[in-house]
Each structure stands twice: as structure tokens, then as C-alpha cells.
Amino acid sequence: MSRLFALVVALLTLCLPAFASADQADVDAAARGVVRVVIIGTDGREVYPVSHGSGFAVTSDTIITNAHVVREALLDDTLTIAVVPSEGDEAEYAKAISVDPRTDLALIRINGPLRLPRLTIAGRTDPDSGEVSSVGYPMNVDRAQGLEIGDIFKSQPPVKSRGFISGARPARQFDSILHTAPIARGNSGGPLLDGCGRVIGVNSFGADSEGGDAEFYFAVSTRELLPFLRKNGIEPSVNSLPCRSMAELDAAERDRMEREQAEARRALMERTNTLSRQRERAQLEAEIAVMTERENAMAIAALLLILSLASGFVAWQSRAEGNERRIMIAGTLSGLAMLGALGFWFTRPGLADIDGRVAATMQGSEDDDPADPALADGGTMICSLVESRSRVTSAMTDDVEFGWAEGGCVNERTQYGLSAGDWTRVLVPDDEDAVSVNRYDPATRTFRTDRYLLSRSAMANARAERSKYSPPKCGEENAAARLGDMQAAVIGLLPNAPNERLVYSCNVRKPDPTVKVLQAPTDE
CATH class of the missing domain: 3.90.20 (Hemagglutinin Ectodomain; Chain B)
Structure with a gap:
């Protein structure tokens, strides 16, 4: 039976379309917001772990996990909940703010200053097939590594495993997804991700395996997750766009x-x-x-x-x-x-x-040139996302107000750099672990943002390089060329490919008051 199952999985791998394949960079980006949820006890002198599961951020300080992961802490007031992030040494206590035993979902909030990158939830109906990834902290891996009890409080990257969706079906009174991405004790509450690193379910439990039977696992569907979050006043990041690889x-x-x-x-x-x-x-x-x-x-x-x-x-x-x-x-x-x-x-x-x-x-x-001479200097424009040319996993897709002037001045205050014929502006924010490289092509009125979702250490390096220069202001002598040279060091630290690419087409028109419009982003 196990050989037959392996053969079926191999055939599925060959037959599934390219978009179903998980992108490792997207899984890694999502893993930044996955945490170990630890139930802590104390004997009056020392604290010790009683059990642990997994969870993931839906806001910077709010985490989803399974109800059964925090059940002991809810029944015994001598036990507390702690959250251990995948990076850094900022383990913090947390408090359960909502628990739904029927759907096996729980919402906990971090008490301290720890802030996490939130995961994006897939807005489409759960797929019937495709490759998926489970991310979390299985206990059997801890044991195999020989981790001591105290090591559970240290930041460690979560374990990622791949499999395939086997179907959607109700289980234990809630809507669930059946899949083959291996999980074990400790994975409970961790996310099940699609090929673009978006949450399609919350891992909950596995089917019993006897002998050589293939193992299957269940995740709480987003049909349960999204209403639970909104019922508790959480408006999560939801993305319903098709999942396309950057190579595609x-x-x-x-x-x-x-x-x-x-x-x-x-x-x-x-x-x-x-x-x-x-x-x-x-x-x-x-x-x-x-x-x-x-x-x-x-x-x-x-x-x-x-x-x-x-x-x-x-x-x-x-x-x-x-x-x-x-x-x-x-x-x-x-x-x-x-x-x-x-x-x-x-x-x-x-x-x-x-x-x-x-x-x-x-x-x-x-002399009748078919090209529009106004393209070179667009004035104030509204830029709208071109979905067919974009790959979006978590970013906002609202229209962008973009005011371009000759010399690379945007919205009359933000200078763009000119290097190798490209007008660019590199944004390295302090409040988000993501670097954005904005590009504008005056000849076609195309505005593009490449977003790189980085680890904490990579983000620290990017911030260090960014702190070494102050961008010249619009109108300063040779401002565009100077900024182009300054930004090269930050761009050199970025991966070969971005996690997201947002391509906008810009046109001169009045903003629609019923449509939300953002100003072109700046780090000033």
C-alpha cells in the first residue's frame, strides 16, 4: 500500500499544473510569522514547558492556533501561554482572547512588545488539488535533534513539509481540508499554505495510521477561520488573486x-x-x-x-x-x-x-510621431494594478496616486534614482520586514513595485546599508544619478527574485471618490 501511495504522489507531481507547485521563497516568507505556542507551568522556582503547539500571526500581535493547544492553560490557572518566534530572542507571554472548541480555533494576543509579520489568507474557495506546505514545530523533530527542555524557549526556524490536497470534507463538526503534508504532535495550530505561501487552513490533527496505510491530515478550512477572525474584530490580510510563480x-x-x-x-x-x-x-x-x-x-x-x-x-x-x-x-x-x-x-x-x-x-x-509626447512627463496620475502582469501574495492592491516630473521627482517631494536607464526608489521601512524597489518607466507610464520579504537578519543588514545615506532632495544638482549610486548597496543585498511584483498602468485622470487611492510610497 505504501508503494502504491508513493506512486500516486509521484504521478500527481508530474500531472499537476505549474501553478500548484509551492514556491520555497513564499513558504520561507510565511514562516517568519509562524510561532511555537508553549504552555508553561512553574514549581515556584523555575518555569517549565508542559506542552506546545504551533500558531501564526494574523495581525502583528495576534496569533491563531488550535483550541486544543491552549486547552490546558484555560482549565488550569497556574499555567500560562508563551509565544516563541522563529527568529530573535523575544519570547513573550500571551493571553487567550477567544476560543471556539467546535472549530478547534483559538485567538491569543501577545502581552509584550514582540511584533510579527502577519500571514495572508487565501480568499478563494479551498482547492480540491494542488501542492501544499505544512509549517510548524513537530515534537518528533525536537526529540530527533536531542533538544533539551530549555531549548523549547529558544527561537528556531519552523519545520516545513510538503504534500498534496486530497479534498475538502467536514470532520469533527467543522469544515476541514484533507491533505498529505506531514504533521505531528506540536504542528497543531500551524498553517497549511498554498503555493504562494497563503494560508488555506489551520492544521489540527492526523488520521490514524495502521501498518503501511498512507497517512492523511486535517486542517481547519478558511471557511471556518475567516468568520472566526471577523467575529472577533480581526480584519485579516486576504488575497484572492490567482497563485502564479515568479518564473511563470x-x-x-x-x-x-x-x-x-x-x-x-x-x-x-x-x-x-x-x-x-x-x-x-x-x-x-x-x-x-x-x-x-x-x-x-x-x-x-x-x-x-x-x-x-x-x-x-x-x-x-x-x-x-x-x-x-x-x-x-x-x-x-x-x-x-x-x-x-x-x-x-x-x-x-x-x-x-x-x-x-x-x-x-x-x-x-x-513629423507625425504616433508616440504620445505627454508620456514623458505625466503630471499627476492614477495608477491601477495590471493583474495579468502582477504576482501578489500579501501586498495591498489599491490604486496609487503618482505625480511624475522631469528629473525623477515624484509627488513634488520624492526623488527617484537613475541607474542604467531605470528610474528607481528603494524603500527600507522600520515597521515591516520587507524591502520594496519601486520603478517607473515614463515612456510607457508603467509603475512597478518589487517586494522582498526578508528574514530579520537580512532586514537588519538592509536597514544598516540604508542608514548610510540620505537621499538627495528634488531639484538638487545631479540628484538622480547620485541616488542611483547610493541605492546600489541595498539592492545588492536582495535575493535574485522578489516575492511579489505589482505592476501598475498609470493614466492622467481625476480620482474616483468612491475608490481608495494611495500615494506613491516613500521612506521619507
Whole structure:
């Protein structure tokens, strides 16, 4: 039976679509908010662990776990609850604020200053298949490591295991998810994550395994979790967007760029052909017009010349006859006709005029650039998320107000850096373990945010590098290039790929008062 189960799992691995595969970076990011929930007793001199489970942050100081994990502490007032984070030495006491034995859910709040990155809950209906990850603190791993009793109070990374969803079904009076991502005692209360590191369930218990039977595990469904949180005044981070890998997103972006480049080449070729046809037509029309005007001018000049000669002959004859009046009239007419003939001859269009007329005709067409010149300086814009080009696991997706000015000044106060042709601003906040790299492309009005969800140690390094410089203000000499150089050290510390990518399309329009709009983020 165990071999048959292994074969089924292998076939599922091959057949499941790419989006079902868990991204390790997303699981690692979610693990930052997973904690060990320890029930503590005391003999009056020392404190000692009685039992432990797992939990995860739904706000910075509020944790979800199983009701059965904290049951002993609720029944015995000599026992207390402690929370041990995955990083640092900031274990704190906690207090149960709501318990629902029916759904096996409990909400506890940290008493001390410890703050945790909250996990995002998948807003879609629980899937029927796909790869999932369990994250928590199984006791059998502690024993295998030879951990002493006191070690349970020390921060340690949680254990991650992978499996597949086997289906959704009711169990023990609550809606649950059946899956194969291994859990053990101590995992209770930890999250079950989808491929993007979002919570789809709260691990609760495992099915009994006899002999070689395959093992299955149950997690409380988000159909139970979300109402429980909202009933207790907790508005969790919920994300309902499709789960796409960064590799899939990058491949789609490459395809999009190739299509756009091919379309641009096609449009350029079509425009070139159109201009060529227009030039040929303009050339023919100019040649006909110039030659016609030349011939007409030469014909008129010839007629005037004949008239001049004839008038001169009459004047000459009139002189022999002594007719002064006829001499004056004929002589004047001869002179005017000669001047007219010379004028038409020397002012007739030359062959060189053909090129000039062609250039004048084509100037309007060739200067008609299809690109929008306003794109370079957008003014105040509203930027909306382009879902098809984005990968969002936890970030807010509201519209962003973005005011761009020449020189890289945003919203009239935040300078963007210029490096290798990219306008960027690196944000390293003190209140969140995430670094954001914002980019703006004035040519396409595209605003992009890459978010890196970092561990505490990695975040400390990023903050240390960020503290070494003060960004120049808008309008300072060479501000964009200087900031581009300053930010390089922080960017060099970041992983190769971000956890999230939010791509926005920006357009000049008035904000809709019914739609929430954020200002472009800044660290100033």
C-alpha cells in the first residue's frame, strides 16, 4: 500500500499544473510569522514547558492556533501561554482572547512588545488539488535533534513539509481540508499554505495510521477561520488573486515584450512602406508640377520676346517715318515685353525645386510621431494594478496616486534614482520586514513595485546599508544619478527574485471618490 501511495504522489507531481507547485521563497516568507505556542507551568522556582503547539500571526500581535493547544492553560490557572518566534530572542507571554472548541480555533494576543509579520489568507474557495506546505514545530523533530527542555524557549526556524490536497470534507463538526503534508504532535495550530505561501487552513490533527496505510491530515478550512477572525474584530490580510510563480510571470513578461517588439517592428515597416509610397507619389506630382510650370514660363517668355522684337521693329520703322508718338509707344511696349520675357525665363522653376517640394509635402507625414509626447512627463496620475502582469501574495492592491516630473521627482517631494536607464526608489521601512524597489518607466507610464520579504537578519543588514545615506532632495544638482549610486548597496543585498511584483498602468485622470487611492510610497 505504501508503494502504491508513493506512486500516486509521484504521478500527481508530474500531472499537476505549474501553478500548484509551492514556491520555497513564499513558504520561507510565511514562516517568519509562524510561532511555537508553549504552555508553561512553574514549581515556584523555575518555569517549565508542559506542552506546545504551533500558531501564526494574523495581525502583528495576534496569533491563531488550535483550541486544543491552549486547552490546558484555560482549565488550569497556574499555567500560562508563551509565544516563541522563529527568529530573535523575544519570547513573550500571551493571553487567550477567544476560543471556539467546535472549530478547534483559538485567538491569543501577545502581552509584550514582540511584533510579527502577519500571514495572508487565501480568499478563494479551498482547492480540491494542488501542492501544499505544512509549517510548524513537530515534537518528533525536537526529540530527533536531542533538544533539551530549555531549548523549547529558544527561537528556531519552523519545520516545513510538503504534500498534496486530497479534498475538502467536514470532520469533527467543522469544515476541514484533507491533505498529505506531514504533521505531528506540536504542528497543531500551524498553517497549511498554498503555493504562494497563503494560508488555506489551520492544521489540527492526523488520521490514524495502521501498518503501511498512507497517512492523511486535517486542517481547519478558511471557511471556518475567516468568520472566526471577523467575529472577533480581526480584519485579516486576504488575497484572492490567482497563485502564479515568479518564473511563470517572468516568462509571460518576456512573451509580452516579444509580442510588443514584433508589433512595433510591423508598425514601423508598415509606416516606412506608407511613407515610401507617399514619397513616390509626391515625387511624381512635384515633377509634373515643376515641368508644367517650367514649360509654361518658357512659353510665356518666348511670346513676350517675340512681342518685344515685333514692337522694336515697329519703333525702328516709325523712326524712319519720324512718328514720335508711335516710336514712344512701340519702344515702351518692346522694353516691357523684354523685361517680362527675362522675368519669366529667370524665375521659372528649376529641377532642384522638385526635391524641395517633395520635402515640403512629406514634412507633415514624417513629423507625425504616433508616440504620445505627454508620456514623458505625466503630471499627476492614477495608477491601477495590471493583474495579468502582477504576482501578489500579501501586498495591498489599491490604486496609487503618482505625480511624475522631469528629473525623477515624484509627488513634488520624492526623488527617484537613475541607474542604467531605470528610474528607481528603494524603500527600507522600520515597521515591516520587507524591502520594496519601486520603478517607473515614463515612456510607457508603467509603475512597478518589487517586494522582498526578508528574514530579520537580512532586514537588519538592509536597514544598516540604508542608514548610510540620505537621499538627495528634488531639484538638487545631479540628484538622480547620485541616488542611483547610493541605492546600489541595498539592492545588492536582495535575493535574485522578489516575492511579489505589482505592476501598475498609470493614466492622467481625476480620482474616483468612491475608490481608495494611495500615494506613491516613500521612506521619507
